[in-house]
Amino acid sequence: MDHDGELKPATEADERAEKWRSNPSFQLDEVTMTSLDEAENATGFLSQWLELDSPDDWVRHDCEVALKQEIAYASYLGLTHLVLPPPSDRSHAASYGRVVRSCLESSHFLHLSIKLPLYDPAVLSNASARKTSHGIPSPFPPGSPLSSSSSPPRDLAAAMGRSKGTLKAPVNDLDGTWEMWDTIRSICGYHTRLSVALDLTLPLPSVPGVLSRWFAEPVQHVYIPTSTFIPNGKGYPVLPKGTQVFLQDLMKNRPNIILAGANSGLHPRGTEDKYVDYLRYLEKSSTHSQRTKEENTLENYSQGYQDYLQMPLQPLQDHLASTVYENFERDPVKYQKYEDRIVLTVAGAGRGPLVARSLKAKARSGRNVFIYAIEKNPSAYVTLQQREAFEWRSSVKVLFGDMRQLDVPEKCDILVSELLGSFGDNELSPECLDGAMRFLKDDGISIPSSYAAYLAPISSSKLHQDSGGSKDSHEKDRERGLETPYVVMLQSINFLSGEGGSERCGSKVQQCWMFEHPRKDVVVDSKGLPLTNSHNVRSATMTFYIPHSGTLHGFAGYFEAVLYGNIGLSIHPERKDAISKDMLSWFPCFFPIKESLYLPSNSELRVSLWRLTSNHKVWYEWYAESHLPVSVSKPFAPESPSEYTFGRGGGIVQISPTSPASPTPMRVNGAGAFVSMPSMIVAAPSPMIDAVGDLSFSSSTDSLRSYTPDPSVTAGSDGSASSSSGNGVVKIGQTSLHNPGGRSSWYGL
Numbered sequence: 093m094d095h096d097g098e099l100k101p102a103t104e105a106d107e108r109a110e111k112w113r114s115n116p117s118f119q120l121d122e123v124t125m126t127s128l129d130e131a132e133n134a135t136g137f138l139s140q141w142l143e144l145d146s147p148d149d150w151v152r153h154d155c156e157v158a159l160k161q162e163i164a165y166a167s168y169l170g171l172t173h174l175v176l177p178p179p180s181d182r183s184h185a186a187s188y189g190r191v192v193r194s195c196l197e198s199s200h201f202l203h204l205s206i207k208l209p210l211y212d213p214a215v216l217s218n219a220s221a222r223k224t225s226h227g228i229p230s231p232f233p234p235g236s237p238l239s240s241s242s243s244p245p246r247d248l249a250a251a252m253g254r255s256k257g258t259l260k261a262p263v264n265d266l267d268g269t270w271e272m273w274d275t276i277r278s279i280c281g282y283h284t285r286l287s288v289a290l291d292l293t294l295p296l297p298s299v300p301g302v303l304s305r306w307f308a309e310p311v312q313h314v315y316i317p318t319s320t321f322i323p324n325g326k327g328y329p330v331l332p333k334g335t336q337v338f339l340q341d342l343m344k345n346r347p348n349i350i351l352a353g354a355n356s357g358l359h360p361r362g363t364e365d366k367y368v369d370y371l372r373y374l375e376k377s378s379t380h381s382q383r384t385k386e387e388n389t390l391e392n393y394s395q396g397y398q399d400y401l402q403m404p405l406q407p408l409q410d411h412l413a414s415t416v417y418e419n420f421e422r423d424p425v426k427y428q429k430y431e432d433r434i435v436l437t438v439a440g441a442g443r444g445p446l447v448a449r450s451l452k453a454k455a456r457s458g459r460n461v462f463i464y465a466i467e468k469n470p471s472a473y474v475t476l477q478q479r480e481a482f483e484w485r486s487s488v489k490v491l492f493g494d495m496r497q498l499d500v501p502e503k504c505d506i507l508v509s510e511l512l513g514s515f516g517d518n519e520l521s522p523e524c525l526d527g528a529m530r531f532l533k534d535d536g537i538s539i540p541s542s543y544a545a546y547l548a549p550i551s552s553s554k555l556h557q558d559s560g561g562s563k564d565s566h567e568k569d570r571e572r573g574l575e576t577p578y579v580v581m582l583q584s585i586n587f588l589s590g591e592g593g594s595e596r597c598g599s600k601v602q603q604c605w606m607f608e609h610p611r612k613d614v615v616v617d618s619k620g621l622p623l624t625n626s627h628n629v630r631s632a633t634m635t636f637y638i639p640h641s642g643t644l645h646g647f648a649g650y651f652e653a654v655l656y657g658n659i660g661l662s663i664h665p666e667r668k669d670a671i672s673k674d675m676l677s678w679f680p681c682f683f684p685i686k687e688s689l690y691l692p693s694n695s696e697l698r699v700s701l702w703r704l705t706s707n708h709k710v711w712y713e714w715y716a717e718s719h720l721p722v723s724v725s726k727p728f729a730p731e732s733p734s735e736y737t738f739g740r741g742g743g744i745v746q747i748s749p750t751s752p753a754s755p756t757p758m759r760v761n762g763a764g765a766f767v768s769m770p771s772m773i774v775a776a777p778s779p780m781i782d783a784v785g786d787l788s789f790s791s792s793t794d795s796l797r798s799y800t801p802d803p804s805v806t807a808g809s810d811g812s813a814s815s816s817s818g819n820g821v822v823k824i825g826q827t828s829l830h831n832p833g834g835r836s837s838w839y840g841l
């Protein structure tokens with residue numbers, strides 16, 4: 093049939109095509125490799141002309157056949173790592189993803205990487221090489237053995253021309269490549285054998301957020317053509333400054349570097365070994381690599397732990413092993429910070445490092461200080477007795493028991509403890525110290541005097557994969573894994589939040605809550621113990637600004653503690669170096685989410701977190717909603733909705749699928765999403781330009797009038813539907829409530 097719908101007799105070419113489809117095979121001159129020796133340790137590049145996302149059904153179909161033909165031949169030669177050509181049509185990225193998934197599932201050892209430029213090259217030029225092939229009504233893939241007209245390979249540098257330095261383009265235009273990747277990997281179920289081959293051919297964008305998102309992705313290869321290099325003063329090839337810094341950051345995850353065109357003679361002194369030497373030098377000279385080799389740095393200490401999920405300790409419920417204490421005691425910073433004050437009672441002494449520091453402070457001050465050391469771990473108590481007998485002698489009295497029940501001989505002036513977890517209160521310091529306040533004098537002080545928990549939304553495909561357990565995990569175990577906060581040395585992550593946004597938004601990393609000691613307002617019984625634990629319940633609602641589109645995989649959690657005055661401990665990513673640099677004792681924590689949540693550029697994320705308690709346990713629950721800010725510049729007049737004008741326009745933004753959340757859900761044009769609309773008609777900036785035409789105002793006007801809006805989704809900061817103009821938000825997605833009732837994770841009291 094031709095394009096006018098007329099039936100045409102099959103041609104010789106049609107017959108050749110059918111023959112190939114039924115049993116695809118290569119001619120000798122069509123392959124570049126024939127022996128096992130050549131293939132050993134090699135990474136194969138699949139044909140660049142494969143258009144797995146072509147809008148043309150026939151082209152796509154034949155490209156899939158050709159792809160599988162190439163993969164079969166690669167497998168025959170024992171090649172396990174193959175690189176796919178980049179997708180280039182966002183509206184057909186799902187087709188690309190479907191084919192990739194089917195290839196991954198057809199093999200147990202095949203690793204596929206998708207070659208991706210940092211952004212769509214069309215940003216540089218309207219005519220991309222790829223687009224010339226679209227719409228060709230040919231049954232054969234262009235460039236394939238069966239095609240009469242081959243389109244040129246997608247050589248970005250050649251097709252676009254190259255401007256050195258950095259690119260200044262509208263931020264939203266730079267999201268396309270990552271968004272295609274996000275679609276493809278989601279369709280592939282975050283497959284562990286799917287990765288990215290990041291192509292650094294194009295000039296780097298000047299917006300850091302566009303680059304940092306790749307740190308959270310499985311970048312297995314970095315592709316650098318020699319055209320990316322510039323000659324230095326002596327004619328040797330070097331990378332522009334921005335590329336150097338970006339590459340050094342990527343190198344933390346040890347990707348393979350693929351250098352292309354090293355023998356092309358582009359640079360006067362650019363022989364193959366000079367490019368390689370330079371790349372090796374870049375890796376060795378990075379700050380990360382230097383600090384990894386330096387003793388007593390966090391980078392050195394945490395080797396092998398990066399992005400490795402660990403269960404938080406429960407020092408209250410469990411008794412810690414001596415090796416765990418040994419690890420604590422390796423921290424060169426934490427104990428130094430404590431030594432700055434004199435102590436009297438150490439609550440939770442472990443094997444005694446804080447007692448030893450307290451004695452040092454006592455010697456320095458020349459004051460007469462007596463120390464009680466309380467510990468409930470029977471094994472650590474043995475070590476403490478030994479130290480008391482042979483080391484500390486009469487200056488220390490060791491007491492065995494739980495600080496919440498134990499009777500002490502006398503009250504103290506200073507209560508020293510270290511019961512903190514990565515999220516501050518998660519090892520139940522508040523509950524333990526409540527019990528110990530009985531033996532602090534009325535004017536006594538607690539070290540620490542306060543601690544706060546902090547949170548930031550992050551993207552990390554590795555942590556998302558790992559917290560869900562393996563592919564074969566039972567559904568219940570998967571759910572449990574995704575509702576558990578972990579301790580993890582975060583490395584391959586990207587912060588989704590940034591500074592800025594509307595007045596609703598807080599900073600990039602936000603404080604959730606704080607605990608202070610001593611706390612005078614707690615209702616206690618005759619023994620001085622709290623009647624309930626209600627005063628340790630906390631909740632926080634935080635709104636984060638999301639400057640660049642990304643996928644939410646969970647939240648990074650941190651703590652900061654004030655020991656006394658201006659002495660503190662911190663793992664807050666922006667303040668730790670100023671407060672307690674190189675402290676090793678705590679890795680951050682990670683709160684995963686069950687279903688990843690896509691967040692468009694300029695969106696807002698509202699996160700709710702609760703610390704809840706019963707008589708026997710403490711647990712966290714968490715939930716998040718994504719919102720798009722909207723502005724309305726006309727008075728409310730449902731009769732003439734088409735007169736509304738909308739703020740900040742331009743472009744298509746993907747909206748996450750979510751369930752209808754209000755009595756008046758409306759379908760957004762083509763996006764498969766529902767937006768909960770309050771009685772005042774509002775629209776999101778760019779994505780809603782599309783949606784507006786599709787909202788059936790006439791049929792829904794009555795329900796819109798009668799519907800009482802949820803203030804969170806109402807235009808106008810006062811939540812009023814009658815204000816003449818204002819800024820509000822439209823909800824575009826949500827997570828489920830995580831860990832309700834502490835069903836998957838909790839801490840025993």
Ligand SMILES: C[S@@+](CC[C@H](N)C(=O)[O-])C[C@H]1O[C@@H](n2cnc3c(N)ncnc32)[C@H](O)[C@@H]1O
Nearest residue numbers: 407408420440441442467468469494495510524
């Ligand atoms: C995180 S460790 C700190 C140990 C030591 N102070 C250090 O800094 O290395 C906390 C210690 O407090 C003890 N602990 C926890 N809850 C306690 C309680 N309610 N009463 C007594 N000891 C407790 C644990 O057994 C553990 O030894």
